[in-house]
Amino acid sequence: MKKYFIFFLLSFLIVESVSAQSPEVITIKKYGTENAGNIIKEFSEFLYLPNVAADPVGQQKNADFIMNMMTKRGIQKVQLLRANTVGVPPAVYGEVNVPGATKTLIFYAHYDGQPVNPAQWAKGLEPFQPKLFTDAINKGGTNIPFPADGSYKSEWRIYARGASDDKAGINAIINAYDAIIKSGLAPNYNLKFFFEGEEEAGSPHLHEILEKHQSLLQSDLWIICDGPIHQSGKKQIIFGVRGDVNLELTVYASKRPLHSGHYGNWAPNPAMMLAKLLSSMKDDTGRVTIKGFYDDVTPLSLLEKKSLDEVPSVDEQMKKELGISAVEMKGVTLSEAINQPTLNINGMQSGNVGKMASNQIPTYATAVLDLRLVLGNDWKRQQQKVINHIKAEGYYVSETEPTDEEREKYAKIIKVVSNSDGVNAQRTSMDLPIIQKVIAAVKTTTQNQIVLQPTMGGTLPLFLFEKYLKAKTVTIPIANHDNNQHAENENIRIGNLFEGIVMMASIMMFK
Amino acid sequence: MKKYFIFFLLSFLIVESVSAQSPEVITIKKYGTENAGNIIKEFSEFLYLPNVAADPVGQQKNADFIMNMMTKRGIQKVQLLRANTVGVPPAVYGEVNVPGATKTLIFYAHYDGQPVNPAQWAKGLEPFQPKLFTDAINKGGTNIPFPADGSYKSEWRIYARGASDDKAGINAIINAYDAIIKSGLAPNYNLKFFFEGEEEAGSPHLHEILEKHQSLLQSDLWIICDGPIHQSGKKQIIFGVRGDVNLELTVYASKRPLHSGHYGNWAPNPAMMLAKLLSSMKDDTGRVTIKGFYDDVTPLSLLEKKSLDEVPSVDEQMKKELGISAVEMKGVTLSEAINQPTLNINGMQSGNVGKMASNQIPTYATAVLDLRLVLGNDWKRQQQKVINHIKAEGYYVSETEPTDEEREKYAKIIKVVSNSDGVNAQRTSMDLPIIQKVIAAVKTTTQNQIVLQPTMGGTLPLFLFEKYLKAKTVTIPIANHDNNQHAENENIRIGNLFEGIVMMASIMMFK
Known part of the structure; x- marks a missing residue:
């Protein structure tokens, strides 16, 4: 006993x-x-x-x-x-x-x-x-x-x-x-x-x-x-x-840093160009606006949908824990969000901020994008959709830094590279x-x-x-x-x- | 001789x-x-x-x-x-x-x-x-x-x-x-x-x-x-x-860096928020869209206009020297551009790019803006126009990092500070x-x-x-x-x- x-x-x-x-x-x-x-x-x-x-x-x-x-x-x-x-x-x-x-x-x-x-x-x-x-x-x-x-x-x-x-x-x-x-x-x-x-x-x-x-x-x-x-x-x-693949985008402007007083708003600003480009990739409800981005997705089965509906909601708990009061994709729960392909900015950099900031126009601006993939997506095809969007925004897309000839020929120049193969x-x-x-x-x-x-x-x-x-x-x-x-x-x-x-x-x- | x-x-x-x-x-x-x-x-x-x-x-x-x-x-x-x-x-x-x-x-x-x-x-x-x-x-x-x-x-x-x-x-x-x-x-x-x-x-x-x-x-x-x-x-x-004044903008999202797979496109991305905010400040012809931005400008006198017309054009020479084939403000010469107030991004940063990049959602994104002023502009008034624009974009504007209470209350939070007084x-x-x-x-x-x-x-x-x-x-x-x-x-x-x-x-x- x-x-x-x-x-x-x-x-x-x-x-x-x-x-x-x-x-x-x-x-x-x-x-x-x-x-x-x-x-x-x-x-x-x-x-x-x-x-x-x-x-x-x-x-x-x-x-x-x-x-x-x-x-x-x-x-x-x-x-x-x-x-x-x-x-x-x-x-x-x-x-x-x-x-x-x-x-x-x-x-x-x-x-x-x-x-x-x-x-x-x-x-x-x-x-x-x-x-x-x-x-x-x-x-x-x-x-x-x-x-x-x-x-x-x-x-x-x-x-x-x-x-x-x-x-x-x-x-x-x-x-x-x-x-x-x-x-x-x-x-x-x-x-x-x-x-x-x-x-x-x-x-x-x-x-x-x-x-x-x-x-x-x-x-x-x-x-x-x-x-x-x-x-x-x-x-x-x-x-x-989910699968994953990265893209690094670098927008090029003047070859040398410029005095923002002498050339500002005449010479192109790569940070503003990049901001506009990134901004064009999502609407105000957080949906990706890139053509065909949500195509290819293999729909969830009935059983998967049912399971998803039954996942306990942690949205409010997580919002509190993270100190946020709104989510990026309006009207979508965390469970739903992870069953969709994503486009996320991992990092973004141009010129300097903080103590190193100076009154300049930077020469380039870089962003690293991370594309999560769901079943049906192919990482190469998903990357290509982003590249096609960038081209449709008027950019000349290259995998290397621009040459003088390219600089003379194209108004908007971007380097798009991927550091490694993707994973489906x-x-x-x-x-x-x-x-x-x-x-x-x-x-x-x-x-x-x-x-x-x-x-x-x-x-x-x-x-x-x-x-x-x-x-x-x-x-x-x-x-x-x-x-x-x-x-x-x-x-x-x-x-x-x-x-x-x-x-x-x-x-x-x-x- | x-x-x-x-x-x-x-x-x-x-x-x-x-x-x-x-x-x-x-x-x-x-x-x-x-x-x-x-x-x-x-x-x-x-x-x-x-x-x-x-x-x-x-x-x-x-x-x-x-x-x-x-x-x-x-x-x-x-x-x-x-x-x-x-x-x-x-x-x-x-x-x-x-x-x-x-x-x-x-x-x-x-x-x-x-x-x-x-x-x-x-x-x-x-x-x-x-x-x-x-x-x-x-x-x-x-x-x-x-x-x-x-x-x-x-x-x-x-x-x-x-x-x-x-x-x-x-x-x-x-x-x-x-x-x-x-x-x-x-x-x-x-x-x-x-x-x-x-x-x-x-x-x-x-x-x-x-x-x-x-x-x-x-x-x-x-x-x-x-x-x-x-x-x-x-x-x-x-x-x-010209006069000059700076503004440093910091958009806040989650309190801790998040895994982009587990939370991407559900949790707000501060880099995307900042890109959208900056993007809203200029139209596609390079004009600042902030309300009243070009007001207050004291017009050039007839003599000044005449002198300006006579300034030799260096635009093509400078474009070649700088390796650019288009200017930011369409249809405006360099001479004209420097007689207008400007909004320029000096620097922009969120998360990491390059070797330090990781698949994360950053916690904040920062941009340093430089506003050049012409006769008639007042640096405080010009700053305030930018701040009013940010508010109109739905942001809660503060001069300090957000508290937990503010995070709970406001969907879009930004810190706006100026490192020094402006110069008219x-x-x-x-x-x-x-x-x-x-x-x-x-x-x-x-x-x-x-x-x-x-x-x-x-x-x-x-x-x-x-x-x-x-x-x-x-x-x-x-x-x-x-x-x-x-x-x-x-x-x-x-x-x-x-x-x-x-x-x-x-x-x-x-x-």
Whole structure:
């Protein structure tokens, strides 16, 4: 009786949803609670390993650590998958063949983290010295030692680079399998594990690894465990990502900076020219006015539309948090906005402002545009629409700085370049039977709504899985929304880590 | 006979206009040619003295040098005029009372120069080590020693900071008086000399000096010897300056930088907001669309209009030089443009471009505007027109960063500040009898047209002379158009220096 009482108390402390629906989920939660001390001890050791993608020696230590985690738990064929390019961090692979299983799930997370600037972290924090706090630091959390008795509370947080993005994913996936086995349960799928080491660097060699190990990496579905849960605090499953491509525009005027008194309003001003050009790309309701910009979009299916309608609104919460009282695209919710292609100004510069400002007419003005793409868009075609618009505004478009001849010939001259290839959007249909099973599995972990997002606003190179493996993907994030990923003071909420184990295990087991 | 031949040869070498109209002018030219060696030797010593306004010790040496130049030539009451503020460079004063003279001319030039960045100067050049070249460096001029026999050619150039802007002015004014006296001629006016030491720093203490020494500085006309002659190569007289005032605009959006994928085109983009705002300030023909922007302008007199019509067109020459094939204000010549108030973007910045660019929505966007003013404009009223326009575009205008309350209340928030007080325009009527005499005097020095400009495009604090002394001013530049003033490789063309002496002397003597 007393033992039962303790179990329920601990359970309440580190998992969110006490009234889960399936006995399997209850069992996994119990395992998590009882083994929290060891799970976090190992996680903490993992977080001590610096994991910047540009440091191959550090990355090798992380890869070795993960291999050891898997081997200890009886995962088979544990190995490093290397790219053809020499000296880049390998992916770590392992697999489990389950008797009687007919389908294979492959679980993805990444072990590299964003570069760190220790000076930006809060006092007392070091990116690679994980510390436990009683809450988020900006909510008054204080540093406490890791408890010797292994009893953790769900609102506690571990601060370290990679704590949420994405070593938490690796921890949750491997421990989910461990929890299933140690609890005497069994997966319902063959399982594969794939942990990348270059995601934060833009996955520059992922295509090499996928192409080289095509047959090893065959599966029925990739489960991408990365990113935060919904801003409402609800779990979410994301079925796609937007694509992305950049354009840098540089408008040229006089060859040398001019005295604004002697030549102002006679000589062309590149900042004003650029302002007019950018201004012509959107109307006053925030819609892009470039011809055909919203064409090509593959419409959402009925199921996707329904899911989108059910996404909890965080618009007012986010407006308050961001200190804004109006949105750019009038009458469009955040959920709707991320299902459309966008045109966004990332940066804009001409002459100087502030203390360096001088009474001059600058020689050029530059803007960087970021075009997010949805399913149906092609990054080259979308870029070309922008270029066609610029031409229709009377510009001579070139990819290089203008020559004297061009300057003499054309009144309006612009250089348009793209610093890298674009990435198309990817979206997996919610209707697929295996996807329906995943949704059902996640539903067994909570009584709350599961947010089903047709796409996330951001971009991941998920098209690579489609391109090189003809694979389907679905993204299931576990980190808390306020995890500070990519920035200083990155953290994972204990409750989210353990709910992550429960979610991954429920997917592995679901029949 | 041989002597005559040499005289004409030398005369041809260092002065532009051999067929001057008056015997006095011929005499002064002869003096210049015969004394070129000594004049340039002294000028060169002067150029060795560093003359940055922020260096009071260096400036004192310059002031002492000028006092010595004047004393040697018998100029009287030579003294330093100090501001009330301690530690700022003094003005250098001197005067000559001419028997029978009823009117007084006061000649102005400044001895301070723009700050220097020696690294930007051409190889072999040091800002404060004057060197002689056979032509402009960018036209293939080569360095030669200063000739021992004092025979200079008009196309030669001296390179040094201050060579043209504005130690050439001081040199021309003092040597003009010297040439008159040494040639046995006489001035027709009482003469005063006023050489400022802080012009390039924006004359921050000039008003103190003028106010403190009001009675000493009384005159009938200030002759401002500063700046370059007309781009056509013709001499010019300038009767006014434009005023100027700046405004810095900062549009605010989200409090923290946002991921452009997750929030782009939902959250407001400050760069796009600023682009639209700036764009609303001008139409496609380059006219300012701000309500009442061109009101208040005092129309040009008939004489001023006629003079303006006669200004040689340099538009095509400048377009070629600047590498532009169209102007901002369609159908308006450069001469016309500088007789109108302007709105110019000096600088614009939001987020980052180039290597620092990231896929973000910036938190703010800033632009610096420069408003040039013509006679009739008041800088405060002109600023207010811009602010009224911004309000009419739906902005909440503040002078500080927005508070959370303001962010919640207003959809469009902008900070509008001005870093310093403005300066109004100034213009002296061409009809005044004393002005007519000055024009006639300059005409005696050349058969070419004298360009009469109602105003220059730039701004000088000439309104101070009007305000504190109720004085009239007229600007008579002597430097070559391509003198690189304010920049690296500043230079004076020898011909322009000696023509400057001739012009100043002709004004002093004209009856």
